[in-house]
Structures are given as C-alpha cells and as structure tokens.
Amino acid sequence: MKRIELTDIKKAYGETVVIPKMSFSIADGERLVLLGPSGCGKSTLLRMIAGLENIQEGVLKISGEDVSNVAPGQRNIAMVFQNYALYPHMTVEDNITYGLRQNKVPKEEVEKRLDMVLDMLDLRVYRKRKPKELSGGQRQRVSLARATVKNSEVFLLDEPLSNLDAQLRVSARQSLLDIHEKFKQTIVYVTHDQIEAMTFATKVILLNKGEIQMYDEPYNVYHHPSNVFTAKFIGSPSMNIMEHVHIISNFIRIGKQRMVLDREWRGYLEENTNYFCGIRPENLRITKKKSEQEYSQIEATVQYIENLGANFAVYLQVEGSQLVAVIKEPDFDVNEKVYIEFLQDHLHFFDGTTEKNLGRPASLHSQRQ
Amino acid sequence: MVLYPILFAMDNAMKTDQQVYAGLTGWLSNGISLHNYIDIYERVPLLRIIWNTFAISSINTFLTMLVSFLASYVLVYYRFKGSDKIVGLFVWSMFIPFTVTIIPHYLIVSKMQLVNTWMGVVIPQIFSGSAVFLLIQSMRNIPLSLIEVAKLENISDRKIMCHIVLPLVKPQLIATSIWFFALTWNDFIWPNRILKDTTSYTLPLILQSFISGEGGGGFTSAMAMSVITMIIPLILYLIFQKHIIETFTSAGIK
Numbered sequence: 001m002k003r004i005e006l007t008d009i010k011k012a013y014g015e016t017v018v019i020p021k022m023s024f025s026i027a028d029g030e031r032l033v034l035l036g037p038s039g040c041g042k043s044t045l046l047r048m049i050a051g052l053e054n055i056q057e058g059v060l061k062i063s064g065e066d067v068s069n070v071a072p073g074q075r076n077i078a079m080v081f082q083n084y085a086l087y088p089h090m091t092v093e094d095n096i097t098y099g100l101r102q103n104k105v106p107k108e109e110v111e112k113r114l115d116m117v118l119d120m121l122d123l124r125v126y127r128k129r130k131p132k133e134l135s136g137g138q139r140q141r142v143s144l145a146r147a148t149v150k151n152s153e154v155f156l157l158d159e160p161l162s163n164l165d166a167q168l169r170v171s172a173r174q175s176l177l178d179i180h181e182k183f184k185q186t187i188v189y190v191t192h193d194q195i196e197a198m199t200f201a202t203k204v205i206l207l208n209k210g211e212i213q214m215y216d217e218p219y220n221v222y223h224h225p226s227n228v229f230t231a232k233f234i235g236s237p238s239m240n241i242m243e244h245v246h247i248i249s250n251f252i253r254i255g256k257q258r259m260v261l262d263r264e265w266r267g268y269l270e271e272n273t274n275y276f277c278g279i280r281p282e283n284l285r286i287t288k289k290k291s292e293q294e295y296s297q298i299e300a301t302v303q304y305i306e307n308l309g310a311n312f313a314v315y316l317q318v319e320g321s322q323l324v325a326v327i328k329e330p331d332f333d334v335n336e337k338v339y340i341e342f343l344q345d346h347l348h349f350f351d352g353t354t355e356k357n358l359g360r361p362a363s364l365h366s367q368r369q
Numbered sequence: 370m371v372l373y374p375i376l377f378a379m380d381n382a383m384k385t386d387q388q389v390y391a392g393l394t395g396w397l398s399n400g401i402s403l404h405n406y407i408d409i410y411e412r413v414p415l416l417r418i419i420w421n422t423f424a425i426s427s428i429n430t431f432l433t434m435l436v437s438f439l440a441s442y443v444l445v446y447y448r449f450k451g452s453d454k455i456v457g458l459f460v461w462s463m464f465i466p467f468t469v470t471i472i473p474h475y476l477i478v479s480k481m482q483l484v485n486t487w488m489g490v491v492i493p494q495i496f497s498g499s500a501v502f503l504l505i506q507s508m509r510n511i512p513l514s515l516i517e518v519a520k521l522e523n524i525s526d527r528k529i530m531c532h533i534v535l536p537l538v539k540p541q542l543i544a545t546s547i548w549f550f551a552l553t554w555n556d557f558i559w560p561n562r563i564l565k566d567t568t569s570y571t572l573p574l575i576l577q578s579f580i581s582g583e584g585g586g587g588f589t590s591a592m593a594m595s596v597i598t599m600i601i602p603l604i605l606y607l608i609f610q611k612h613i614i615e616t617f618t619s620a621g622i623k
Contacts (some may be wrong), residue, residue, distance in 0.1 A: 050517075052517050052521075072521045073522060073523030073524065078521070079517075083514055085514035085518045087515060087533060089536045098522065098532075099519075103522070
C-alpha cells in the first residue's frame with residue numbers, strides 16, 4: 001500500500017527553483033532515507049510532507065487522502081527535529097505528553113503511553129527534569145519519545161543524529177529501529193551522512209539539486225549506482241571515475257594505456273564513444289611485479305598511503321589522474337612504480353553524455369531485485 | 370552618589386524650615402519627626418492621590434503589556450502583506466518627539482470625554498512602539514522549531530501563544546513592565562494636561578505644586594512630598610527584588 005504519494009511537486013523561493021518537478025511514492029512501513037548534499041532539497045521535501053512548507057504545485061497524498069492544503073496538525077504526522085525542539089520551560093514528561101493532553105486524549109491513555117515510552121527509551125529517571133538539565137543524547141531521546149507517543153502512521157526525522165557523537169549515534173539508531181519494529185510506521189529520514197542512510201534505510205532516495213538521482217534499496221545504490229553522481233556520492237573513499245575511456249576491439253583504453261577486457265564484457269559496449277569508467281577502491285589490486293600477461297595491468301605511481309585502521313588507502317597517479325585503492329597490506333612505498341589490476345566483475349560504465357549507468361552483461365554481477 | 374539625594378530628602382523632610390535655614394546639618398540632627406508628613410496629609414487628599422498614581426501606573430503597565438504582546442505575536446508569527454512595514458512603523462514611532470503628539474492625543478481624549486479620568490491618561494500611552502519592538506526581538510529569539518512542533522501536535526494558535534511563547538518571553542515582559550511602571554509613576558507632563566483637579570492628581574503633579582510654592586509649604590514640605598513620591602516604587606522593588614533577579618538569571622542559563 002502506498003502510504004505517501006508525491007505527484008509533480010514543485011517548490012521555488014522567488015526566482016530560485018529548489019524542486020523543479022518531483023514524483024515518487026513511499027510504501028507503508030518503509031524506512032525511507034532522503035540523502036544528498038547540502039542544498040539538494042531533502043529538508044524542503046520533508047517539510048512539505050509535514051506541512052511546514054506549502055506546496056506550490058503538485059499533489060501530496062497521505063494514506064490516499066489529498067493533504068496538499070491540510071494543516072500540519074491534521075496530517076497525523078510526528079516529527080523529530082535536528083535541534084530536538086523541546087519546550088524549555090516544561091519537564092520531560094510534560095514535554096512528551098503536552099500534545100496528547102491538549103488534544104483531549106483520556107488521562108489513563110496518556111499515562112499508559114507515557115509509561116511505555118519512558119521505559120522504552122530509558123527516560124524514567126529523568127521524567128521530572130527540564131531540558132536544560134539533560135545531555136544531548138537524553139534530549140534526543142525525549143524528542144523521540146514525544147514523537148512516538150502520538151502513535152501516528154508517518155514519522156519524519158530531520159537529521160536527528162547530526163548533533164550526537166559517534167557512539168551515541170549508534171545507540172540512537174538502535175532505539176529508532178526498536179521503535180520501528182514495534183510500531184511499523186512509515187519513516188522518512190533526512191540525512192547527508194551516507195553511513196546513516198545505508199545502515200538504517202530499507203529504501204534510499206539520493207537527491208541532487210532537487211532531482212532524484214536514484215531511488216532503490218541500499219544494496220543496489222552501492223553496488224549498482226544508476227549514474228555517475230550516485231557512484232561518486234556513495235562509498236568512502238569514493239568510487240574511482242575515469243573519464244574519456246574508449247573501447248577498442250577487446251581493449252579498454254585509459255589515457256595512453258590499454259587493458260584487456262574480460263570475455264564477459266566483450267561486445268557489450270560500442271567502440272568509438274566516450275565512456276566514464278568506474279571501479280570502487282576495494283576492487284583494485286596492486287602488485288609490485290609486472291605480470292607476464294600482456295595488457296592485464298595498468299602502470300601507476302604511488303602518491304601516498306593512508307592508514308584507515310582495518311585497511312590502507314593507496315593514492316595512485318595514473319595518466320595524469322588520481323585513483324584510490326583500498327588494500328590490506330601495502331608491500332610497496334611512496335613514489336614507487338606499481339601495477340594495478342581491475343576486478344572486472346565490478347566495473348561500471350557510464351554513458352559519456354548522460355552519465356547513466358549502462359549496466360552489465362547478464363553473466364556478470366547484476367542488480368538485486 | 371545615588372543615595373545622597375534620597376537621604377538628603379529624607380532627612381530634611383523631618384525638619385522645619387527654620388531649622389534648615391538655621392543651617393542645621395547632619396543626618397537626623399533633629400531627631401525623627403513626622404510633622405511635615407502630617408501637615409501634607411491634612412492639606413491635600415494624599416491617600417487619594419497615592420491611589421490615583423498607583424492605579425494609573427498599574428493599568429497603564431498592564432494594558433500596554435497586553436496590547437504589545439498581542440501585537441508582537443501577530444507581527445512575528447503571521448506573515449501578511451505589509452507586516453514588515455508595520456514593524457518598521459512601530460520602530461519609527463519611537464523616534465517621534467513627545468511634544469508632537471501631546472495635542473492630537475489631548476484632542477482624542479477630550480472627544481472621548483475622558484478628560485480628568487484615569488483612562489484618559491492611560492489610553493494614548495498603551496500603543497507603545499518600544500514595548501512592541503522589545504517583545505518582537507524576544508519572540509524572534511525563540512527557535513521557530515518550537516512553534517513548528519506545536520503546530521504538528523495540532524495545538525491551536527491561542528494555546529501556542531499562551532503556553533509556549535508567553536512563558537518564554539516572561540523575563541522580558543517583567544523587565545519591561547517594571548520599567549513602564551516606574552516611567553508612568555514619575556510621569557508629569559501628560560497627566561498634567563489631562564488631570565484637572567487635586568483629587569484626580571498623581572504624585573508628581575502634587576509634588577510640583579509643593580515645589581513651586583503654589584500650594585504653600587516650604588522647603589521641608591517639598592522634601593517630605595518627594596520622599597512619599599519615591600518611596601513607594603522603592604518598596605515595591607524591594608518586595609519583588611528576589612523574583613525579579615531570579616527571572617533574569619534563569620533566562621540566562623538556557
């Protein structure tokens with residue numbers, strides 16, 4: 001069932017068009033993450049769903065009803081803000097129950113929901129405290145609690161974890177997952193942090209400049225990015241994108257060098273056109289010794305080596321561009337000449353003009369449906 | 370430095386003119402004597418005048434705060450055509466010299482037949498540009514997300530105003546109220562236009578007659594009158610001091 005539907009939505013502030021024309025729908029119970037760089041329109045979209053920004057053109061439907069012009073309080077939506085937005089002059093329990101009490105929810109029901117949420121989020125000890133007496137993590141939990149007691153079908157979160165330190169983020173994510181497990185709301189979550197997106201989402205919408213770049217599950221967004229933007233945005237270090245790559249009979253030509261194409265790839269792409277070629281750092285192999293097989297490797301010089309903890313990131317100079325490889329143990333040094341192999345199962349080719357991913361031959365690693 | 374004139378007045382209020390002219394100096398050199406105060410009490414309707422002053426100051430403060438709060442709330446939270454210009458108008462009105470508005474205000478008050486009444490003094494004053502300006506600034510300091518959360522919880526505008534905005538601007542409201550109360554208490558020129566007979570007078574007005582010698586008296590009577598005029602706000606401040614300070618310090622720790 002489609003819980004949220006957006007059709008031909010447009011939003012502009014005066015001359016600046018933030019969202020030119022957008023349509024998509026969100027299934028019931030989905031954990032959808034709106035991901036993208038600053039200014040891509042993700043917060044604007046979220047606020048339009050909430051009713052805090054008006055929709056200039058287009059239709060927004062929630063649970064089948066047109067709510068484009070309905071007041072935010074009437075949409076049965078709960079929202080968590082980045083700065084928590086707790087009422088400073090009220091205690092924790094007053095903060096949590098204020099909305100319920102003002103909407104004439106019976107006292108026993110209010111008590112019951114308050115109890116449940118205090119236990120679920122470990123806030124019982126703090127119930128009589130005011131926000132200024134709480135830490136950031138505690139305030140965030142109160143904010144979550146306030147949204148949860150509403151029992152609404154849709155749960156919106158605007159970068160809720162960005163003010164927390166790394167450890168707190170992990171436990172806060174877990175709390176969120178617990179809440180979703182129990183209540184099965186449709187969650188729309190805005191973030192610019194791709195790790196948050198990939199770990200939390202059942203579906204990801206990647207946005208850039210008000211347009212959807214890709215709308216798919218995290219696995220596909222990572223392993224089968226639909227265009228160059230997506231390929232570069234997801235993954236750290238970013239995917240290596242080589243420009244002006246050509247296919248010449250059974251070879252890939254990168255700059256002045258050539259590499260033999262694996263059998264599976266041959267004939268899949270056209271010759272005499274420009275491509276972007278992408279490969280993730282973890283799918284590169286580096287050797288000190290040149291292989292006996294002709295044209296199976298590309299020469300490169302090591303620029304510098306970064307210790308990432310579990311791995312090493314090796315920055316290489318190839319034909320005037322930079323490639324990054326992630327490997328376990330480098331057995332070479334900076335400024336040395338080395339040889340790179342591609343794991344061609346994990347190559348991506350993007351159209352030279354449209355930048356769209358051209359897919360792979362069926363025999364190779366394909367999209368998860 | 371501030372205390373000296375106050376103590377000077379209090380001291381001299383308890384002497385007779387002859388003693389002052391005779392050069393009697395030194396604090397309480399004549400002992401404590403309330404003869405001047407009794408004299409004033411017999412000569413003018415003192416209690417009535419004190420009551421007038423208190424009533425006018427309180428009503429003016431209360432109504433000004435009420436009107437300013439409501440106006441600021443609308444100007445901050447409802448964007449409509451020209452709302453920015455209206456805010457500008459309020460700020461600009463702060464710069465209009467008082468002397469320019471006296472006559473138009475008087476004409477309005479007399480047309481409303483409120484000359485020589487409390488409301489005649491109060492009504493032209495309650496539309497205060499400075500109070501509105503101050504409250505607008507305080508409201509703009511409240512994070513908008515608080516209001517948005519309340520809107521999402523289906524809280525009505527009236528409740529947002531009373532339960533959320535009002536408590537959060539309370540320190541500024543209290544500070545402005547105190548200032549207005551004191552200002553109104555000591556106001557001379559405007560009440561002087563509106564209030565016509567002694568029974569309607571406020572303290573500054575009757576004080577003036579003591580100083581200028583119209584009502585008779587002398588130096589020490591005038592001193593006594595001064596003490597009466599200043600002492601009541603001072604006592605009020607001392608009573609509410611703890612609360613006032615608490616409000617200001619709690620506003621700081623957010």
